[in-house]
Amino acid sequence: MAAPNRTVRVLYVASDLPCPPGQGSHLRILNVARQLAKAYSVTFVYAGPPAAQDRLEATRAVFGDIVVMPTVSWPLTGAAARLRHKVQFHWPWYHAAPVARSDKARFARLHREHDLTWFHTLAPADSLGLRRPEHAVVDLDDLNHVKYRLKLAADASLRLRTADRILAYKWSRWERRALDRFDAVAVCSREDRRVLGDHERIVVIPNGFDKPAETPTWTERRAMRLGFLGHLGYTPNRDGMHWYAREVWPKIQRVLPSVQMRLVGRHDPRSDFSHVPGFTHLGFVEDVTEEMATWSAMVVPLQFGGGTRLKILEAFSRMCPVVATPVGAYGLDVTHERDILLSSDPEGFAARCVSLLQDPAKGQPLAEAAWRTFVRHYDWDVIGDTIRSLVRTLAP
Template structure:
C-alpha cells in the first residue's frame, strides 16, 4: 500500500504541537506500507527538509506564493479576504504544484491530509480515498476568541471566521472518506458521524521513568511559544490576574518560561518571570517546578504541553479550556481552575504540599502510559486507513 501524507507542518526541532502530531502520525502509518510526505508551505528551511528526507523514503515539496509576494496593499487585502471568505483558507497552488499533486495522488492508494490548510491549495481527485485530519477545530478557537475581544471589529472578525471554519469542517464530512479529530468532544461537536475517527495527541515516553525530586517551593513553570496568540494571551491573563495573588503570599516566587524567545517587545514581563528560551530536554528543569501552569482561555484541540508535563511527572494546574480534550480527572491527574482566585489557590496548594503534587504526577504518568503513547494511538491511526479502504477491498 502507498500512502501520500500531505502537511504544512514540517518535522524539524524545536517541535511545536502540530509538528509532533505530523511526525508521529506519519511514522505510525509506515506499518501500512510506503509513506510519501508532500510538504506545502510558503517557505522551507534546510534543516526541516533534511529531517524529512531522512525520515521518509520519498519526500516532495511544493512552494506556495506568500502574501508578501504581492504589492503590499494588495497582499494585505488578499490575506484578509482569504481569512474571512467562507470557502477559502489560503493561496492556491500554481499549475506546476497542482500537476505534481495530481501525479502523486495517482500513484498512491490513500491520501492523508494534516489539516484543511494542506488540502485547500489543490483541486482534489475524485477517485483516490482521502482522510482529513482536522487536528484542532478552528471554529471553536474563533468562537472562544470572540468572547475575549475588546473591540467590535475584532469580535465580528472572530465570529465570521468561526462561521467559516464551522462550515469547512462540516463540509469535510461530505468530501472525505474519513475525518479525524483529537478528542471525543470534538467528534460530538461535529455531529458524531460514523466516519469521524478520534486520534488523540500523544507523547513519546522517556527511556526511563523520571524521578520526582523535591521541587522548589517558590518555582512554577510555563511551556509554549508566545508567537501563538492563545499562549501569549493566556500568559497575560496569568500575569495580570493570577500572579499578583501568588506574589501576595509568596513574594519571592518565580515563573520559569520555556519556549522560543520572542522579540523583547512581545515578551510578557513581570516581577519573577524568567525566560529560559528553547530547551531540547526540559525534564531536569521541570523537575524543579512545583507545577506547570496552563492558563489558556481560548483555543481549539488539545494541549500537548500537558502530556509533556505528564511525561516529566510534573504536576499541572490548568484552565478547563487548557485541558480540553484530555481524558483526565480534576484532583486525580491534575488541578483545574477557571477564575484567577481559584488558579492562584491551586498553585499555592502545590507549592505548599509537594507530596500532593507527586501523587498527581504519578496518576498522570499512569494515564499517559495507558492511553497517550503513540504506539497505542498507532492502532487507531491504522484502523482509519483500513476503514477507508474497506469499500474498495470488498468484492
C-alpha cells in the first residue's frame, strides 16, 4: 500500500483477513491499517489458519502484496476436531495455533527490518511465539474477559455460569499481561482501559465507521417499522434477538399490532425467526441506507458481548434513532435521551420503541445528536490522528 512518508516502516500483523469485510473485526483491521498507511510504509502480515483464495486476493487488492504465514495444526475429524475448536476458541493459552518454524524465523527478520510492529489481538503474536517483542503495539479490540463476565448474567444453567466464570478469570489474567509484553496496548473504549488498569500505556482507539460523502438529513418515518442489523451467527446477536423476540416484541405488538420487525444480516440456521409474527429477515443487504431510512429505530438488544457495536455507529452515520440495552451500547460515548435511548428491562425497552413508533418525530433530535457524536468521535479520519500519534511516540 503506497504511503506519502516511508521513513517509518510499520509491520501490521493480523490472524484474520479483512477483505471482503463480514464482521466488526474485519473493519477494525482494514481501517486501522489504512490509517497507518496514510503516513507510513505498511507491510501486512497474515498469521492465521490457511485462508480461502478469494479472501487472499481481495485483501491483496487493498494492501498490495501481503506476507502469508499460515498456522499449522494436526488434522482431526469428528469429536476430536470439535473439541479442539472449542478449546482453541475459548481458552487463552490454546487460542492460537503456531506457525511453522521457518515462518517464525522469517517473521523475526521482518520484525528487525521495521520500526514498529502492530498486532491485531494477541492471537498472531501467540502464533508466532512472541512473548516480549520490541517496539510493538497490541490492539485488544474485543476484551474476552469482559464478554464472559457479561455473559454470566445471561447464562441459564449453573454449568454455563461456572464455565464462564472460569473463562472470565483466565482471559482477564491473559489480557492484563499484555502490558508486560508490549510497549503499548490499544483498546476500544475508556471502559476497556479502566478494566485493564487505566495505565498510561493503554491507549483508547475507538471503533469507527466511514463518514458518508454527504451529510445525511432527517427523513420522516412513515412505515411502522423497527430494524436490526447484524450477523445472527454471532452468539451475542443471536442471544439478544431471542431475548427481544421473547420478552420485548410481544409487548410492542400488544400496543401496535401492525408493527414490522426487519432483520438485516446473514442468515444462520440457529436463528430462524420466521415463526415470529411481524418479523421479516431480509438477509444480507449491500447498502442499507434506504432500508434503514424507513425504521423508526434500530434495536440493539444485546445481553453480553465485548468491544463496541459498529451497528450503532452505522445507524448514527445515517441519522437512524437507536434503542439499545446498556450492554449493547457498551464502550460508546453516548447518553440516554441525548443521542440514544437505553433500557435493560423488557418493559422499558418496549416502551421506548413504542414511543418512537407512535411519534416518529421524537427520533429527529436523537438522530441529529447521534450524528454530532459520530462526527466528533467515531469518524475514522478523526480516529486516525490518535493512531498516528501513538506511532510517533513509539517508533524509534
